[in-house]
Amino acid sequence: MIDTVAWVRIEGGRILCARPRGKGVFYIPGGKREGAETDLQTLVREIEEELTVLLDPETAVHTGTYEAGGPGLPDGAVVRMACYTAEYRGELLPSSEIEEMAWFSYADRERVPPVDQLLFDDLRAAGALR
Structure with missing residues (x-):
């Protein structure tokens, strides 16, 4: 997991x-937990590291929380992604670890x-993603 x-x-x-x-794929911003971090501690740290906002x-x-396997993962590995919305302060800018950021519609799902x-599927069904 x-x-x-x-x-x-x-x-x-x-x-x-x-x-x-160095990657060819886009992700929802965030990342992996370090040590005993809570979801929110992980989220705040990762977003500040990636997009320079607090x-x-x-x-x-x-x-929501989603789970799926996928290409490039070890056999049987599953990614669990706990998703949160939150307000932020600052200007969204890619950090040194982020090559680019983009605003995707449902057409970019692939x-x-x-x-x-x-x-993406749930957001589209809820009418939040065009």
Whole structure:
């Protein structure tokens, strides 16, 4: 099990995605827990590291948890992604570990990993992603 936390930021019917340096695929911003971090501690740390903004943990809302395997993972490995919305302070800018960020619509679904695609499907069904 690969345990991750992701920040769901939607503006104008599009979701924020990021492509790490040296990778060809975009992901929902976030990352893996370090040590005994809580979901929110992981989320705040990862988003500050990746996109240089500070999330407000008091505004965080869990929006769902998704699990999926996928290409490039060891046999039988599954990614679990706990998703949260939250307000932020600062200007969204890719850090040195992020090659680029982009706002994706549902039409971009195939450009993200399988676990992220599950989130795209739910957001589309809820009318949040165009």
